[in-house]
Amino acid sequence: xxxxxxxxxxxxxxxxxxxxxxxxxxxxxxxxxxxxxxxxxxxxxxxxxxxxxxxxxxxxxxxxxxxxxxxxxxxxxxxxxxxxxxxxxxxxxxxxxxxxxxxxxxxxxxxxxxxxxxxxxxxxxxxxxxxxxxxxxxxxxxxxxxxxxxxxxxxxxxxxxxxxxxxxxxxxxxxxxxxxxxxxxxxxxxxxxxxxxxxxxxxxxxxxxxxxxxxxxxxxxxxxxxxxxxxxxxxxxxxxxxxxxxxxxxxxxxxxxxxxxxxxxxxxxxxxxxxxxxxxxxxxxxxxxxxxxxxxxxxxxxxxxxxxxxxxxxxxxxxxxxxxxxxxxxxxxxxxxxxxxxxxxxxxxxxxxxxxxxxxxxxxxxxxxxxxxxxxxxxxxxxxxxxxxxxxxxxxxx
Numbered sequence: 001x002x003x004x005x006x007x008x009x010x011x012x013x014x015x016x017x018x019x020x021x022x023x024x025x026x027x028x029x030x031x032x033x034x035x036x037x038x039x040x041x042x043x044x045x046x047x048x049x050x051x052x053x054x055x056x057x058x059x060x061x062x063x064x065x066x067x068x069x070x071x072x073x074x075x076x077x078x079x080x081x082x083x084x085x086x087x088x089x090x091x092x093x094x095x096x097x098x099x100x101x102x103x104x105x106x107x108x109x110x111x112x113x114x115x116x117x118x119x120x121x122x123x124x125x126x127x128x129x130x131x132x133x134x135x136x137x138x139x140x141x142x143x144x145x146x147x148x149x150x151x152x153x154x155x156x157x158x159x160x161x162x163x164x165x166x167x168x169x170x171x172x173x174x175x176x177x178x179x180x181x182x183x184x185x186x187x188x189x190x191x192x193x194x195x196x197x198x199x200x201x202x203x204x205x206x207x208x209x210x211x212x213x214x215x216x217x218x219x220x221x222x223x224x225x226x227x228x229x230x231x232x233x234x235x236x237x238x239x240x241x242x243x244x245x246x247x248x249x250x251x252x253x254x255x256x257x258x259x260x261x262x263x264x265x266x267x268x269x270x271x272x273x274x275x276x277x278x279x280x281x282x283x284x285x286x287x288x289x290x291x292x293x294x295x296x297x298x299x300x301x302x303x304x305x306x307x308x309x310x311x312x313x314x315x316x317x318x319x320x321x322x323x324x325x326x327x328x329x330x331x332x333x334x335x336x337x338x339x340x341x342x343x344x345x346x347x348x349x350x351x352x353x354x355x356x357x358x359x360x361x362x363x364x365x366x367x368x369x370x371x372x373x374x375x376x377x378x379x380x381x382x383x384x385x386x387x388x389x390x391x392x393x394x395x396x397x398x
Contacts, residue, residue, distance in 0.1 A: 006030045197225055
């Protein structure tokens, strides 16, 4: 029996899960391509910024991860420029690769809205690791400067978070919680931190469960985070933000979490896309018009009961399971499975040792919800770590 050449583009949650599932079949020859040499666990970026975890704890080396399988998985650090779907070729900055089956799992990026003056110049996104690390450094330097000012003028740190969705809420809560504990634990005189969350909708976490929204709003108030609902940022300078209401606020730095968009590769592909620019996929997760091409994760949009499913790690992994199964079924000439993906739960980090959650219809809050969230993250990390450690031993023993 011949080998089945399968290319997976993107080393995110969906991409790694697809590799893991398909690698169980020795006849599958899998190539994972990514412009970065690491997998970034974005669900823990908030802990990274607030010093709960370090760089090594939120990344997994893709070379050692792929080496941890049998010899049917290869990783190459190459950026994909385009795809020739007619001739089944993936074109990178270095070379071309042929495929029998292709999985596009490239995720999405922060959408820096063009009509907001100064957004790209003066705001920070946190979808990518290098942006998160840069912001973490700026945040720590600002804290240190205020400590140096203790006993003198000690100006407050003014942080603006634009976007009242899941990312904006979590980052605002984590920074507020960390800062309060930082100053209190070290008995510093200077304890001034102003965090303002700018939200375009009538309440934060628009579209999510009402009970979770209410619990979140109570927690934000406890953390003294000011929430400005039904406001939009229209202009940013080096040290100020202007809202559509006309209000101008001082700021030391701003985090923009106002939305995501398909990355440059998706925008360049000759695939059918929806109005927002995401790849259109069918009920089997195949890209429209191509039975041998699958799109999973944040680069496509899927629905449940007529509603768009939020682009979460949980959703991406469920899509990867269906994708891998359908590729296996295509190879075996078996019927494909329709996806019936739905969120299995939502866990919202709201500062150190605090979270709110809805898991299989049950609401949780406080430290217990936090423990569940951290347990889910650690189990995921442990699986990757075991695979990566195996790959590392394999590389250094050869």
